[in-house]
Amino acid sequence: MRNILFIFLLLSAGVAFSQEDSIAGKSMFTIQGTIATGSITSFSVDNLGNLYVISSAGFLKKMNAKGDSLNVFNDVRRFGGISLMDVTNPLKILLYYRDFSTILMLDRFLNQLNTIDLRKAGIFQAKAVGLSYDNNIWVYDEQAAKLKKIDEEGKVIMETTDLRQVLTVMPSPDRLIDRDGFVYLYDATNGLYVFDYYGMLKNELPLTGVDDLQVIGNTIVGSKKGNFIRYTLGSMQIQELALPDFIRKSELKIISPSGIYIYDDRKISKYTYQ
Numbered sequence: 001m002r003n004i005l006f007i008f009l010l011l012s013a014g015v016a017f018s019q020e021d022s023i024a025g026k027s028m029f030t031i032q033g034t035i036a037t038g039s040i041t042s043f044s045v046d047n048l049g050n051l052y053v054i055s056s057a058g059f060l061k062k063m064n065a066k067g068d069s070l071n072v073f074n075d076v077r078r079f080g081g082i083s084l085m086d087v088t089n090p091l092k093i094l095l096y097y098r099d100f101s102t103i104l105m106l107d108r109f110l111n112q113l114n115t116i117d118l119r120k121a122g123i124f125q126a127k128a129v130g131l132s133y134d135n136n137i138w139v140y141d142e143q144a145a146k147l148k149k150i151d152e153e154g155k156v157i158m159e160t161t162d163l164r165q166v167l168t169v170m171p172s173p174d175r176l177i178d179r180d181g182f183v184y185l186y187d188a189t190n191g192l193y194v195f196d197y198y199g200m201l202k203n204e205l206p207l208t209g210v211d212d213l214q215v216i217g218n219t220i221v222g223s224k225k226g227n228f229i230r231y232t233l234g235s236m237q238i239q240e241l242a243l244p245d246f247i248r249k250s251e252l253k254i255i256s257p258s259g260i261y262i263y264d265d266r267k268i269s270k271y272t273y274q
Contacts, residue, residue: 032259034269035067043263045256046087051268054082060095062110073110088131088178096129103129103137105152116154123148128185130176133197138176140185145170147183147195160199167204179215186213192220194233207231207238212255221255223248228255247271 037043039056046052049065060073076082079097086094092113093106101118118126118139125143132138132149136157139148149158164170171193175186182202185193188210194203210222210229220231226248227240247253250262259272 030272032270032272033065033067034267035063036267037061037063037263038266040252040263040266042082042085043252043254043261043268044085044087045254045258045261046090047257048090049258050087050090051261052085052087052093053268054085060085060110071108071110073106073112075112079104083127084129084174086129086131089135092131092135094129094131094137098127101126114152116150116152118150118154121148121150121154121156123150128173128176130178132178132183138178138183140171140173140176142170142172147185147199158199160195160201163201166201175213177213177215180217184215184220186210203233205231212253214255214257216257223253223255 035051037053040053041056043051043053050070051063053061053063054076055061058077060076062070062072064070076095079100079102081097081099082095083098084096086096091108093110095104095106096102097104101124103116103118105113105116107113116137118124123139123141123143126139126141128140130138136152137150139150141148145163147160148156150156169190171185171187171190173185173187173193175184177184177186181197183195183197185195187193188208190208192205192207193201194205196202207220210224213220213222218233220233222229223243224240226243228243230239247260247262250264252263254261259270261268261270
């Protein structure tokens with residue numbers, strides 16, 4: 001957390017920096033390690049520091065923080081391309097195939113646990129899904145305009161009221177995060193919608209155009225137009241800090257509580273503040 005807290009302090013001070021900037025002669029961003037991955041199309045990082053990479057050849061590989069290959073799942077392309085991967089719980093990996101409205105659940109060894117066809121639950125239009133705190137699954141059903149929770153069999157066990165009754169603009173979120181008692185739906189065009197675990201809409205924030213959005217405590221972080229951004233819920237200001245070129249221009253990047261991960265030149269590097 002130290003690197004993120006330091007970035008937050010810089011954001012609060014409104015300081016811009018580049019790759020060459022330093023404090024007391026030390027680089028603000030220190031590389032903690034680099035892992036060769038070969039050609040990949042996407043990757044994720046769990047809270048234990050394990051990497052999950054989708055190779056261009058069409059398999060999912062789990063690697064530890066040292067780069068050792070732990071497990072491989074070869075049946076990635078059964079339902080086409082993966083739309084999103086949720087590794088919030090390292091013991092239960094969620095793969096979502098939007099074109100087929102299908103979710104695959106894998107265990108920590110990347111063995112398949114089960115398959116959920118959302119269409120059997122009457123959900124035919126869902127861009128955003130994600131693991132819930134109780135190991136069920138959140139789904140935003142755009143056709144019904146409802147946030148729903150389903151179990152491992154695909155049965156709907158909780159849903160909100162029709163959001164058309166409370167919202168003037170319907171969200172079309174592509175990011176769904178369950179964090180510390182709240183569910184966050186993010187629509188890059190219309191903003192961030194915050195629900196409690198009972199499905200009550202708690203907040204609607206005009207936070208748009210953010211990539212790599214992440215929730216850390218009560219703070220929203222991400223990147224926008226080359227800047228690292230921070231917004232604390234309840235505050236009145238979005239704070240921004242220019243990202244160094246080597247992060248901003250990377251092919252893929254993930255902002256996580258443990259650091260910033262970037263993919264470039266067939267490898268993933270982790271950066272923290274030293």
